[in-house]
Amino acid sequence: MRDTLESILLQVSQNADIDKGELSIASRLIINSVCEGLTISRAGIWLYDDAMSLIKCQLLIDQGNHLDSESLALTRKEFPHYFKALDTERSIAANDALTHAATFEFAEVYLTPLGIASMLDVPIRHRGKMIGIICCEHQGEMRQWHEDEIVFAASLADLYGRAVSANERAVYEAKLIEANQTLEDNVKQRTLELEKTLQTLKTAQEKLVESEKMAALGNLVAGIAHEVNTPLGIALTSVTNCRDEVNAIHRDFEAQRLSEQSFKEFTQHCAQGLDLAEASLTRAAQLIQDFKRTSADQTSLEVETFNLDDYIPRICNPLKPMLKKEGIRLELDITPDLVIETCPGTIAQIITNLISNAQRHAFSESRDNTTPQIEKRVVVTCKHTPSGIALSVSDNGKGIPLAMHKKVFEPFFTTARDKGGTGLGLNILYNLVTQKLNGEITLTSQDNQGTTVGILIPAT
Known part of the structure; x- marks a missing residue:
């Protein structure tokens, strides 16, 4: 291969744009390099559809007409000889494109109107499968495609396959980043929802615990109220009786009927009554004290x-x-x-x-x-x-x-x-x-x- 072609090919293979994942930039770099190396003004990238029933132009650069894109599609039905040649997955070097067995079908509709005399189509492969071609079109007089030129164009087609792989990786990475971001957003949202739910459950639990405390204290109050009434009732009866005895002894004293025996009976009776009242009140006070401590502890x-x-x-x-x-x-x-x-x-x-x-x-x-x-x-x-x-x-x-x-x-x-x-x-x-x-x-x-x-x- 000529030094010029090798130099161009080396520059393209070392260019970072091939592996950045931006396929449009890599495509222009490769087609411009094709035009430079083969000294042609018109070249393009054509890709198969999924059924391989047609090839569609993805990028066409025509430096003579200042054209860098054109929406064209060639179908297998319209150009069967051309697609039969493509099916061999080999390079098509049509020195005389008007009469070549693979390209003669384009003579009236494409070659003659554009002044294309020779064509060189090299296959683009990705992961071992042919996905399209780089079409090199020479305008003017017919030319002979040399072996080193065919190898040069085929090498650039391989570099396009590398660029396609880089583009796929970039797309996958972008999708993965998007998926991770979506996942992070979902996790944050779920976390917030769980935190709210946990806070609600915690509040509900605290209310239930408090409710159970109040229920237990309610049982205590019911029992205490009944139990305290008994000693208080006894104490009240005893004190009332003592007061009646005091009134009676006071009347006897005023009427000068108070005897030593009746005074002794009075003191004895009052002492018993006061002892009973004291014991009852002590019992009530103890119940109240225990209840206060228990209710205070539970809160x-x-x-x-x-x-x-x-x-x-x-x-x-x-x-x-x-x-x-x-x-x-x-x-x-x-x-x-x-x-x-x-x-x-x-x-x-x-x-x-x-x-x-x-x-x-x-x-x-x-x-x-x-x-x-x-x-x-x-x-x-x-x-x-x-x-x-x-x-x-x-x-x-x-x-x-x-x-x-x-x-x-x-x-x-x-x-x-x-x-x-x-x-x-x-x-x-x-x-x-x-x-x-x-x-x-x-x-x-x-x-x-x-x-x-x-x-x-x-x-x-």
């Missing part, structure tokens, strides 16, 4: 170090009236000097919920007729173990069927919906134990053999 989230054998009885004390009304005896079995560092309000809510749950459900229906009636009992046990503090609330009620064990801690599961049950109590309890206290919760129960809810929590 507090502060972590404290406290003694469970002192704290649990004060939690349970306000619950006794509620249980007493149902004929249920409350028993406590707590290891002495059992110290824990945690949130007392959570402990108070857990114990209150468990005892209230046992009161509402364990004895809500009579046991089967074959089982003797027994004393209703709820037992609160708290002990120290190597793994932490083990707290449990047990009852000797009707029990829970084995099939329901996996469901009792699920939200909205309840067997007492017709009685106003929401099915949230044990679910909130489960979340408090596992999330707030980092503990574990278990359920042990069988039909007619009672229920035990066990809780294991860290000591700190």
Whole structure:
């Protein structure tokens, strides 16, 4: 190959525009190089359609007529000899294009009007498949296409195939970038939606926990109101009686009928009445104090170090009236000097919920007729173990069927919906134990053999 052609070919192969992916720029570079190397003024790139039934001009440069594009298409039906030659996928070197077996069909409609005497068509291949041709057209006198010129044109056609590959990569990369951007946008949108949903769920959970707290405190208030009225009534009766005795002794004194014996009886009677009033008022004050501490703890989230054998009885004390009304005896079995560092309000809510749950459900229906009636009992046990503090609330009620064990801690599961049950109590309890206290919760129960809810929590 002549040095001139080799130089042009080297320059084109090293040009960055071939591999940038901008096919239009690469196409013009190649066609201009064809025209320069072959000293022609007219050349173009023609590509097959998918069915290979026609070739269409993608770029045509005619330097003589200052034309750099032209929309032309050649069909297999109109030019069968030309397409038969193309099917061989070899270069077509038509020195005399007007008479050559592959190009004579163009004589009247294309060659003669444009003054084209010779044609050189070289195949463009991409990934081993012929996708089109570079058509080199010599105007004027006929010329002989030399071998090095055919190789030169074929090499430029191969470079066009390389440019097509670069263009495909660029298109794929652009699509990938677009897809990634779309994916990122979708992820951001989904993330925002999830954050909103989580915030909504968190708010709903907080409301449910607060609602359950209020329900537990409502049970306490109902029991306390009844229980406090009893000692207050006794104290009021005793004080009223003492006042009557004071009025009577005052009348005897004014009438000078007061004797030593009647004064002794008066003091003895008043002392007994005042002792009874004091005991009743002390009992009422203790109930109110325990209720205030329990209700205050259930609305507090502060972590404290406290003694469970002192704290649990004060939690349970306000619950006794509620249980007493149902004929249920409350028993406590707590290891002495059992110290824990945690949130007392959570402990108070857990114990209150468990005892209230046992009161509402364990004895809500009579046991089967074959089982003797027994004393209703709820037992609160708290002990120290190597793994932490083990707290449990047990009852000797009707029990829970084995099939329901996996469901009792699920939200909205309840067997007492017709009685106003929401099915949230044990679910909130489960979340408090596992999330707030980092503990574990278990359920042990069988039909007619009672229920035990066990809780294991860290000591700190």
